[in-house]
Amino acid sequence: MSHKVTSVWKESMIFESDNPNGYMFNLGQSENTNDPYKPLGPKAVMLSSLAACSGLDVVSIAEKMKTTFDDLKIEVEAELTEEHPKTYHAVSVDYHFYGSNLDEKKITKAVDLSIEKYCGVMEMFRQFSKVKTAIHFHNNYI
Numbered sequence: 001m002s003h004k005v006t007s008v009w010k011e012s013m014i015f016e017s018d019n020p021n022g023y024m025f026n027l028g029q030s031e032n033t034n035d036p037y038k039p040l041g042p043k044a045v046m047l048s049s050l051a052a053c054s055g056l057d058v059v060s061i062a063e064k065m066k067t068t069f070d071d072l073k074i075e076v077e078a079e080l081t082e083e084h085p086k087t088y089h090a091v092s093v094d095y096h097f098y099g100s101n102l103d104e105k106k107i108t109k110a111v112d113l114s115i116e117k118y119c120g121v122m123e124m125f126r127q128f129s130k131v132k133t134a135i136h137f138h139n140n141y142i
Contacts, residue, residue: 003019003020004020005017005018005019005020006018007027010026010037012028012030013028013029013030013039014026014027014028014030014035014037014039015027015028015039016037025040026038026039026040027039027040027041027042027045028040028041028042029041043080043086043088046088046125047076047077047078047088047091048076049121050076050091050093050119050121050122050125051074051075051076051093053119053120053121053122054074054093054095054111054114054115054119054121054122055072055074057110057113057114057118057119058072058095058107058110058111058114059072061109061110061113061114061118062106062107062110065106065109065110067103067106067107067110068099069097069098069099069102069107070098070099070100071097071098071099072095072096072097072098073095073096073098074093074094074095074096075093075094075096076091076092076093076094077091077092077094078090078091078092078129079091087128087129088125088128088129089128089129089130090129090130090132091125091129091130091131091132092131092132092133092134093122093131093132093133093134094133094134094135094136095111095133095134095135095136096136096138097135097136097137097138098138099138099139100139100140101139102137102139104137107135107137108135111133111135115133
């Protein structure tokens, strides 16, 4: 299976990109907070992709394990190298689960399966970065 995207330069430091599903989004840099393109930073999108990839795994696996949670928040923080090309050399992924009577054992297993087996973006990050993960449970979240 292959994926293909096309990115088109719009103006200044803005590119419009599609994805294999056909949806369009803007990537680039803008100093203007009111920029109508509202571009996403390419490196930050990589971090969002990591969170979404693993999050999709976790939700799917938890559903199959018949365990639930009210909310899931994944925070990804990364450090860039000082020299060009600037790449992420250290990444931390924090999974925050919210709910009542969270089944910590099943949820931990779902996260571990994502981290160790299913999340391709996580595996790609491991090729160039040290990745740390942590799970946080917030029981009786209101």
